[in-house]
Amino acid sequence: MDVILIFISASIVNNIVLSYFLGICPFVGVSNKTESALNMGLATTFVMTLTAAITWPVWTYVLVKFNIPFLQYVAFIIVIAALVQFVEMFIRKSSPHLYRALGIYLPLITTNCAVLGLALFMVLRDYNYIESIFFGFGTGVGFTIAILMMSGIREELEYADVPPVFQGISITLIIAGMMALAFMGFAGLIR
Amino acid sequence: MTGDIIIISAGSMGIIGAALSLFLAYADKKFKVEEDPRIEDVLQIIPNTNCGGCGLAGCRMFAESVLVGKVSITGCVAGGQSVADALASYLGVETQTANKLYAVVLCRGGEKEAVKSSIYKGEKTCVAANFTGGEKACTYGCFGYDDCVKACKFDAMAMNDNGLPVVFYDTCVGCGACARACPRFIIEMHDVSHKLFNYCRNKDKGAVARKVCKVSCIACSLCVKDCPVEGGIEIIDNLAVVNYDKCPQDTDAPIKRCPTKCILYDEEEKITKEFYYSTLKKTAA
Known part of the structure; x- marks a missing residue:
């Protein structure tokens, strides 16, 4: 039951993009088309789930055990960077088309603060291993939901008459703010 | 004790790093993509x-x-x-003739010509100035900052003393980076055979355009009448537009009567890099 609550909390109530405002770079950068947005969401979800699955043992059995918790940033970033490299190789092999569509945003998952934020939250909230994995997966699903909704809105926005001043990134950020407001409606549902 | 922490930190990070790099090395072999050599x-x-x-x-x-x-x-x-x-x-295929393009800056309203209507204290880039409109009264012309010069990777542009970008005709390769960098789209890519240009993008009516800049196109249509071929130059949106398919590029007849001297025959305007740095810069200094 706890696991389901953690999943829903991470994906919807405390959405990483719309409640914590992490990972805005790919959220704005890759949300032009629904297809590439979905793929970006899936790639990020994959990285996030694996990050949670690997950083938890690293934290518990290395950093806590040897009493060196100050190294958490370094250790987590190493793990994330290696995972992103792996995902990049995998996507390049399996789908060159997708590799080209994601472009620079694929290696940039490394510097996606949402992934590091997830690892740090996981430590902060004292999750056990199963909870961590569900938290990581839920966060990834939350990111996918947010970026998918954004891409849908932006595709419709192509036909809208946006004032010149707001065109491009400005209107995207304004819409992100409105989406965040809407998501506040979930606040308090689960702690 | 402190020494222990250093050793433990270095050791554990080293082991984690080594394990991940081994994993990546294995994955690299496994997922190797064959590339055309x-x-x-x-x-x-x-x-x-x-x-x-x-x-x-x-x-x-x-x-x-x-x-x-x-x-x-x-x-x-x-x-x-x-x-x-x-x-x-x-x-091992037959060679083809490449079209040589070069960049043309379609604004002559520099510090001396354009009227300034406001004071701009923001970031000195064209993209930033485009949000507020910049200093000049003309809303179509060059801002006078150097976004296009920064965008040029071939060292083929510079800002002259009049605050306008100049293109070095010999160095420009025609990649169009400057044209994409300009927020007001006043840089256009042209074939080397094009020589007649209207150096103004002001689409306002003549009376308005004349007030904001000395060298603006006022759409008087004298060049349209003087062009030896019918339809060689047209007035579109209060601007004289040269129709390069029709208008002959070997005569300067159309520009003779231009009252504001905004339409020019470009043979002398094509500045080489050497000429710019040896002659123009020296006389200015």
Whole structure:
């Protein structure tokens, strides 16, 4: 039951993009088309789930055990960077088309603060291993939901008459703010 | 005790790093992508500056596309004719004539000519100034900052003393990076055979345009009448537009009566890099 609550909390109530405002770079950068947005969401979800699955043992059995918790940033970033490299190789092999569509945003998952934020939250909230994995997966699903909704809105926005001043990134950020407001409606549902 | 922490930290990080790198090395072998070895050769032939002139995402992409025949061997605008020839001999196909393009800055309203209506204290870039409109009263002309010069990777542009960008006709390869950098779209890419240009983009009515700049096009249509071929020059949106398919480029007849001297015959305007730095800069200093 706890696991389901953690999943829903991470994906919807405390959405990483719309409640914590992490990972805005790919959220704005890759949300032009629904297809590439979905793929970006899936790639990020994959990285996030694996990050949670690997950083938890690293934290518990290395950093806590040897009493060196100050190294958490370094250790987590190493793990994330290696995972992103792996995902990049995998996507390049399996789908060159997708590799080209994601472009620079694929290696940039490394510097996606949402992934590091997830690892740090996981430590902060004292999750056990199963909870961590569900938290990581839920966060990834939350990111996918947010970026998918954004891409849908932006595709419709192509036909809208946006004032010149707001065109491009400005209107995207304004819409992100409105989406965040809407998501506040979930606040308090689960702690 | 402190020494222990250092050793433990270094050791544990080292082990984690080594384990991950071993995993990556294995994955790299497993997921190795076969690449055409000719891509590297083609990259040696083309300038490899990632200027974006071909319209593809980088030089590597161009190399891949040219090998499978998706783009023509003349597609590399930065390389021009010499690269087209080299590619033709490397790929064993017949060479083609490359169209040489160059950038033309279609605004002559510099510090001396354009009227300033406001004070701009923001970031000194055109993109930032475009949000507020900049200093000049003309809402179509050059801001006078150097976004286009910064965008040029071939050292073919500079800002002159009048606060306007100049293109060095001999150095410009025609990649179009400056044209994409300009938020007001006053830089256009033209074939080298084009010589007659209307150096104004002001679409306001003549009376308004004349007030904001000394060298604005007021759409008086004298050049339209003077053009030897009917329809060689047209007035569109209060601007004289040269129709390069019709208007002969070997005569300066249309520009003679231009009251504001905004339409010019460009033979003298084509500045080479050497001329700019040896003559123009020296006289200014």
